[in-house]
Amino acid sequence: MNDLINVSNISISFTQYVKGLNQRELEVITDLTLDIKEGEIVAILGSSGSGKSLLAHAILGILPHNANLSGTMIYKGEVLTEELKEKLRGDEISLIPQSVNFLDPLMKVSNQVIMESKDEAEEKEKRAKQRAIFEKYGLSEEVDNMYPFQLSGGMARRVLVSTALLSNPKLVIADEPTPGLDEKSVEETLNHLRQMAADNVGVLLITHDIVAALKVANRIAIFYSGYVIEIANVDDFSGEGENLLHPYTKSLFKALPHNGFNLTKGHQPLHGEIPVGCPYYDRCNHKLENCDKIRPNLISIDENKMVRCFKYEG
């Protein structure tokens, strides 16, 4: 499988003004590395407020103006500059947004899916395509003329998915597509993602729902305090978790059945104070000599797996 996007050493911070002219940096994402291949679903798993949406917005080039972004992104072998992001956004790279509030309440569904066209021929072509995709996702012809408030939650979700697919994207970023959905709608949404991957689209699934991630992803990136601490194959989350590498991922996996498969709290970005050493130091039960003094790098174990832990360095 070919690499679609390689995100290397991305950091995102905000400049905050405290007491007049004093500034300080709030680092939300630190040194994030991740790659997605064609036809692959990679889930990034992190708790609420951990910076997942910011990562999506960084790839799309829609970060807020006060955000500082560093690091590199390569898309199909080409450096993903802000200019290129703008060109690809809504085209080769599309977003399934976190909220159905992204739909304009005052516009008929089909019109907002299509947006502007440069001439009649293009509009006709777009309408035909929109109808075909809606059909595929079980949205009948009368839905075209509905307003968002007339849609059920599940229908609105399907409209967002269809919208993301209208441009034949190569990379789809799904930002928390499952929270608040009933089990059937969750399954339906996951099936949509599987279908995309089967069509060779790369999918970045952003979620705090580990159960959903395990059902659909090929690989899972675990986010902790703004750091990716491990990227594992979905199959590693089985048995006793013996193939998982990072102490945090192992304990997370072991704890799952006991806490109803919910992510435990306590891995928000560390507001203001970035630890010198390992971000997991305080909670780790495999501490080594230098863990509180030096931050481990995210190192590759093989083509698919990475870990940030001194146990595996050297």
Ligand SMILES: Nc1ncnc2c1ncn2[C@@H]1O[C@H](COP(=O)(O)OP(=O)(O)OP(=O)(O)O)[C@@H](O)[C@H]1O
């Ligand atoms: N414009 C901003 N200015 C300053 N800080 C911000 C800004 N936007 C986001 N943040 C900070 O970045 C953090 C991460 O935000 P983000 O929306 O990416 O989290 P998330 O992981 O997507 O959360 P959720 O699961 O709730 O969607 C927030 O907790 C907040 O501290």
Ligand code: NI
């Ligand atoms: Ni979010």
